[in-house]
Amino acid sequence: MINAFDARATNAVAPRERALIERRQKLLGPAYRLFYANPVHFVRGEGVWLYDPDGNAYLDVYNNVASVGHCHPHVVAALSRQAATLNTHTRYINDVILDYAEKLLGYFPPALSQVMFTCTGSEANDLAYRVARSHTGGSGFIVTQLAYHGVTAVISEMSPSLGAGVTPGPNIRTIPAPDQFRAGGADVGQAFAAAVRDAAADLRAHGIQPAALLVDTIFSSDGVFAEPAGFLAPAVAAIREAGGLFIADEVQPGFGRTGASMWGFQRHGIEPDLVTMGKPMGNGHPIAAMVARPEILQGFGDRTRYFNTFGGNPVSCAVGQAVLEVIEGEGLVSNARDTGAYLQAGLRQLALRHEAIGDVRGAGLFIGVELVRDRASRAPDGATTAKLVNGLRERRVLISASGPHANVLKIRPPLVFGREHADRFLDALDATLREVA
Amino acid sequence: MINAFDARATNAVAPRERALIERRQKLLGPAYRLFYANPVHFVRGEGVWLYDPDGNAYLDVYNNVASVGHCHPHVVAALSRQAATLNTHTRYINDVILDYAEKLLGYFPPALSQVMFTCTGSEANDLAYRVARSHTGGSGFIVTQLAYHGVTAVISEMSPSLGAGVTPGPNIRTIPAPDQFRAGGADVGQAFAAAVRDAAADLRAHGIQPAALLVDTIFSSDGVFAEPAGFLAPAVAAIREAGGLFIADEVQPGFGRTGASMWGFQRHGIEPDLVTMGKPMGNGHPIAAMVARPEILQGFGDRTRYFNTFGGNPVSCAVGQAVLEVIEGEGLVSNARDTGAYLQAGLRQLALRHEAIGDVRGAGLFIGVELVRDRASRAPDGATTAKLVNGLRERRVLISASGPHANVLKIRPPLVFGREHADRFLDALDATLREVA
CATH class of the missing domain: 3.40.640.10 (Type I PLP-dependent aspartate aminotransferase-like (Major domain))
Structure with missing residues (x-):
């Protein structure tokens, strides 16, 4: 599975979470998967934010289920x-x-x-x-x-x-x-x-x-x-x-x-x-x-x-x-259109600076960003994509990836996502790209 | 389906409910089924009771989903x-x-x-x-x-x-x-x-x-x-x-x-x-x-x-x-055992007076009562069962039936069912049996 936690590599995981993961494997068995090399632990949600037990806020750019915002x-x-x-x-x-x-x-x-x-x-x-x-x-x-x-x-x-x-x-x-x-x-x-x-x-x-x-x-x-x-x-x-x-x-x-x-x-x-x-x-x-x-x-x-x-x-x-x-x-369909367009424009701006971005596409607040090894060959870059997804998680920004080569960033936040959230995501993505790409 | 409403026979149904049934057929299509010759319409639930829009209380002797009582x-x-x-x-x-x-x-x-x-x-x-x-x-x-x-x-x-x-x-x-x-x-x-x-x-x-x-x-x-x-x-x-x-x-x-x-x-x-x-x-x-x-x-x-x-x-x-x-x-497992035993005993008492009752069986608050045309042949009596289920509904008591011959009363109330509710059910069943059997 794309972006799945690998239980054989738990060195990134803090002791409290490691204990919960072990308990989880014992109780829920082998068919369940967690996200990320360092899985996240949440106890509260509100709007576009999810909070860990220490009160840290994570920007949710991934969850399309809590579509009108967490705990509306x-x-x-x-x-x-x-x-x-x-x-x-x-x-x-x-x-x-x-x-x-x-x-x-x-x-x-x-x-x-x-x-x-x-x-x-x-x-x-x-x-x-x-x-x-x-x-x-x-x-x-x-x-x-x-x-x-x-x-x-x-x-x-x-x-x-x-x-x-x-x-x-x-x-x-x-x-x-x-x-x-x-x-x-x-x-x-x-x-x-x-x-x-x-x-x-x-x-x-x-x-x-x-x-x-x-x-x-x-x-x-x-x-x-x-x-x-x-x-x-x-x-x-x-x-x-x-x-x-x-x-x-x-x-x-x-x-x-x-x-x-x-x-x-x-x-x-x-x-x-x-x-x-x-x-x-x-x-x-x-x-x-x-x-x-x-x-x-x-x-x-x-x-x-x-x-x-x-x-x-x-x-x-x-x-x-x-x-x-x-x-x-709350006019969420038009917000999906407007914030989506704003976000796509921001991603295209990032593409001017980051060769790894091969394509930006989507509709409204469902956006895919395809990562490539070089733009001429369009060779997919799943490894950089995985680093980006995990790097963003360390910056407390949640996304995942999809596609046959696991090289398409899957960006689909709650529909109450505003321009200020898009800016924050774009900044984090920019910084992470500079780090990993 | 046992105890299904037949849309071709709506004469038992009041105009308000008839209008809702028509609306339902239009919106939900042909695969949905209602219970009873005269379907029931509920707006509120509490404990072992369901209430229609006129405030009438129905004793729930059927619903095993709201098992700890409606709206606990x-x-x-x-x-x-x-x-x-x-x-x-x-x-x-x-x-x-x-x-x-x-x-x-x-x-x-x-x-x-x-x-x-x-x-x-x-x-x-x-x-x-x-x-x-x-x-x-x-x-x-x-x-x-x-x-x-x-x-x-x-x-x-x-x-x-x-x-x-x-x-x-x-x-x-x-x-x-x-x-x-x-x-x-x-x-x-x-x-x-x-x-x-x-x-x-x-x-x-x-x-x-x-x-x-x-x-x-x-x-x-x-x-x-x-x-x-x-x-x-x-x-x-x-x-x-x-x-x-x-x-x-x-x-x-x-x-x-x-x-x-x-x-x-x-x-x-x-x-x-x-x-x-x-x-x-x-x-x-x-x-x-x-x-x-x-x-x-x-x-x-x-x-x-x-x-x-x-x-x-x-x-x-x-x-x-x-x-x-x-x-x-609330000790609901032991209540299921005790009230279930009380209810089975009451049903066996009824069987002394009503030849139509061929068998009383079950465990706890899951009880089947099999209706027969006569006890010697044990010939199943689906017709009387249907009359009983619908007769009880008119007395504002909810049960249904099961089995290959649709002749087994299916009695499985919320587990908060007490002796006073069992008595009320037994009285209603007795009266309905006298009416239809």
Whole structure:
């Protein structure tokens, strides 16, 4: 895993944290991973800040879950109020879920008019998988080469970024992400669509009917690909020609992060058949959802039922509603656009002084910075990227990295990130680059 | 689905609720189901009571999620406090998760010493599925004929109670549940073990190596089977002989409900390889987990990592901790035993007057009452059961039904259920039986 703590090299770790890490390994076992060579220990969060037990503040330039800011008081108040009032499930009538469903669907094109609630993005993608199979009769899925869509059994097999320990099933095809930086001037939208057509043909050649193309519309784990806006349209046409659905995974780009609109797919001028969402939806509270065209849900709903014990419960829906109120009330979509543009401009300024910066890209407050050994060859520099991520952590600034070569800085702070925070991050990045690059 | 609202028959429904149901169908689509011929509408909960918008109190004899009582103030306070303090994830060091993991594991035999956190019981079973496959190298799973284990793609295929719309995959075998009432005097434990052996042999005959036997240790959806305690032991031996693991699904019986101990498997004197839990774990907050023997997790953790964005976050763990504190502080395990015994005795008294009651069974506050057309033939009476469930709802008492013939009353109130609530329920059941049976 990129930016994972290596338990065999604990020399950077203070005794108090070393003891907690040992306790953690004993209690939680071998499948958990910590971030950083020197993992961070937090006890409090507020806005764009996380605090360690000694009261040191860390600037959060990474966490897209606490999207409206850590421990936002409006969200905490809604959570506390509803938890003290009623918390049941969807087999009784309750209007909290209906008010929230109505408000949430109001952010979608009219054709996407029904929503089903789950607790995690994994569950939302798993449900989309079931619905896509049920609707198309097919079982073939196409994902990108370094996709991440979740951890259920079937969705982990569609998440090659989990590494070689989880192998794609025989019904999965992976295609290269639309990487304009390394496309050599080719049209990434056409190339991506051609890859979808080839993958669909290959599925059919193996007797597998394509069910869907599933993509994260900001390609977070593949390396952050946002431009040129519109590049997804030919691929959507291609999967539909092949009889499959287009599923937009909005777990990462959704809820205003791209600064252009609420959903990443909207930047591409397309209308998905199914949309999944999660992470920032409850600002850390476990709520996720799948939005659908009714004609695609109908057969599934006729053939089976869906009940998720906690999914869509009144507390989760009150929290989701409060998050939307903050996004609107604090103008966070336009802040993502404005601060994102300011941050991208600052990063381009840094690139004038630092040869290691090969590319600055992204949309709104989801930005990728690709580190290279030299600009002519564009040879990826994963080693410097790792030093940068760890160097920033020592300066109390949190980011991580992604991409097939682990050389793309993943910059996606809470959406309440302002210009003063961007300046602070840019200063720290500048200093760390001078140190390590 | 048993006790599902039929949208084609809305004549029992008041106009206000009818409007909400229409709105719900439009917004949430066709896969959701409501309970009852005349669905209930709740706006507030407290202890064993749920309240409709007109202030009418309903006695909750059904909901095992709000297990320490609806909106328990100690749990709500812990939730509110931690949500206002810190809510991050398991890639940073935090001691809330470690304190909770330690406390939770303290309720298990020493060999079951590691825990992984998810958000739902479905995710916990899905993870157990992945771990069992990884550890055994097999892919065959054995479940009961009317099992329910969750809604992910692979787990729904292991949940035949979802109906014919979800078919078991080729790697699944279903076996009859250990139904002592209909066993004709046979030893249900030996019969269940023989069925496991046959299913394992059949899997092998089809070239499929058995990975696990997965059972709900109270057999909730199969019809509630608890006696004789110990009957699971031969089946556990049988699956191990076949090279598979035994996975105890404690989502329903766990956290003290059976009154004997914290976990249903303990009544049977067995030690599972993996244990999954969910529903009551956070009293409605989305938290679930899988507890494991470390030697079974090791290979999985070496080969891959597991990260669940919200799973094991500090808020969920603070809530889980508060739930355990209430279970201990209010003596809810012994209350489940005592009130459960009182309730079973009362039900047996009712059986003296009502021929329709064919069997009263269960453990602690998980009780099944089987309705029959006559006691000699034991012919199941699903029609009377449906009338009873709906009749009780009109008397503002909430229960539901289960079993292959939909004729087993499913009685599993919050664990704060006292004798006065049991009396009230017994009176209502008596009156409704007189009306409909």
